[in-house]
Amino acid sequence: MEEYISVYKCLCDRTRLRILNLLQQGPLCVCHVQQILGEPQPKVSKQLNYLKRHEMIESVRNANWTIYRLPEEPQPLLEENLKCLQDLAFQEAIFLEDLKRLEQTDTSAACGS
Amino acid sequence: MEEYISVYKCLCDRTRLRILNLLQQGPLCVCHVQQILGEPQPKVSKQLNYLKRHEMIESVRNANWTIYRLPEEPQPLLEENLKCLQDLAFQEAIFLEDLKRLEQTDTSAACGS
DNA sequence: AGAGCATATACTCTAAAAGGAATATTCCAT
DNA sequence: ATGGAATATTCCTTTTAGAGTATATGCTCT
Numbered sequence: 001m002e003e004y005i006s007v008y009k010c011l012c013d014r015t016r017l018r019i020l021n022l023l024q025q026g027p028l029c030v031c032h033v034q035q036i037l038g039e040p041q042p043k044v045s046k047q048l049n050y051l052k053r054h055e056m057i058e059s060v061r062n063a064n065w066t067i068y069r070l071p072e073e074p075q076p077l078l079e080e081n082l083k084c085l086q087d088l089a090f091q092e093a094i095f096l097e098d099l100k101r102l103e104q105t106d107t108s109a110a111c112g113s
Numbered sequence: 114m115e116e117y118i119s120v121y122k123c124l125c126d127r128t129r130l131r132i133l134n135l136l137q138q139g140p141l142c143v144c145h146v147q148q149i150l151g152e153p154q155p156k157v158s159k160q161l162n163y164l165k166r167h168e169m170i171e172s173v174r175n176a177n178w179t180i181y182r183l184p185e186e187p188q189p190l191l192e193e194n195l196k197c198l199q200d201l202a203f204q205e206a207i208f209l210e211d212l213k214r215l216e217q218t219d220t221s222a223a224c225g226s
Numbered sequence: 227a228g229a230g231c232a233t234a235t236a237c238t239c240t241a242a243a244a245g246g247a248a249t250a251t252t253c254c255a256t
Numbered sequence: 257a258t259g260g261a262a263t264a265t266t267c268c269t270t271t272t273a274g275a276g277t278a279t280a281t282g283c284t285c286t
Contacts, residue, residue, distance in 0.1 A: 049234075
């Protein structure tokens, strides 16, 4: 049950939801998330770290970038709610804008192809 | 998106999860929830009120009982996660114990048949 | 080794959340 | 109208979460 609570805590913050929405499209490094969200670097870094500590996402170091991504197989409860997030993405303006900015971002340098 | 966050906030507390688990079996008044959870009355009342304020549950006054229940059609995100809670109920000892105590409780007086 | 970019951490502050104890309210029965 | 049961609310305290600013660390390249 604590695992459930942990998942829900991760999901009840606006910034973290925006991050998860982005990561569903693929891995991203901190600076890209930061650019897309338009939020200060420490804020983004801390929330990414929060999600990682609670095992919602993984990270890999690549040169001086840290690439964050969703795990291959997220825990079931997270996976279920990521699907729900995708439904929301069609209605929620901020999500759509984030995805639009993501498309306009070249992630190949840091994150590989 | 604020609605999503609101749902997740409701779900990230142990007491509230236990309450929702119980209410999936049917309506209950405060004193029964209190007995089953073994928690102090103000705590239970406050959490029920919290869930109601956030529109996760409804209440009806019956004599000097207040009966709380899940709505006929919970909002989709809640409904999805209530299903997940049911999966958890089979593994989680505290949920099983709550359900057992629920069975041993006569709710007919306050909550109707 | 030194510069510069990317990221992480520390510190401080504010606000929100949760619990406990006491009290208030509501409704029914007598 | 009074008492008692059920529920709600208030007050107080403690904890937790999030934001902002500043600073530190890590890595790469020259």
